[in-house]
Amino acid sequence: MRENSKVMIVDDDKNITELIALYLNKEGYKTRQYNNSIEALNDFDNYLPDMIILDVMMPGIDGYEFCTQLRKKSSIPIIMLTAKGETLDKVVGLRLGADDYIVKPFEPQELIARIKAVFRRYVQKNDDQALVFPDLVINLKDYSVIYKKKKLELPHKEFELLYFIASNNNRVFTRDQILDKVWGYDFVGSTRTVDVHIKRLREKLKDNENWKIKTVWSVGYKFEVN
Known part of the structure; x- marks a missing residue:
């Protein structure tokens, strides 16, 4: 992916979205932060991100429902971010179309590494098709x-x-x-x-x-x- 790829960050915790945006911006990515999941979903067609960092536990619609609705029209990479660490929660997220799953608290550098890895897999997948x-x-x-x-x-x-x-x-x-x-x-x-x-x-x-x-x-x- 291009260094200026756009990442949509969706989490109801403003501190989390700002922290992720800070690290992604340093890596050359463009970001847009959302603390409301419905607002983010409604803005998807306008912003057209290349990836979404998505929290699971949010008011309005949770990350699982967000993922379900988005997958009806887009296959862009989604990394789910949540405090839940149980295996079942991870399985549910992946079955709904998430590409990776990171449990809070997390190291920002680990998140960056995962983002780059998911982008590489996504590009390879699309290159072969x-x-x-x-x-x-x-x-x-x-x-x-x-x-x-x-x-x-x-x-x-x-x-x-x-x-x-x-x-x-x-x-x-x-x-x-x-x-x-x-x-x-x-x-x-x-x-x-x-x-x-x-x-x-x-x-x-x-x-x-x-x-x-x-x-x-x-x-x-x-x-x-x-």
């Missing part, structure tokens, strides 16, 4: 695109844009969100960049009856799969 649609195969491992059984040469940014929207198919992204996830938070260009790259992709990938790159007027774009 190709996105397969009718007449279209997108493989992140070698940046290859096979369209109608022919290899299609795409510049890196066009490929990364296609891979991003296709791997999150049927989800609408604003131009700003796409810029942030594909070009990086520090990109200084305009949202017109996204429009230009989308146009080029459409010229090379004609809509299929099973999928298409769709403009959602006044919002942005999505890779729509029927």
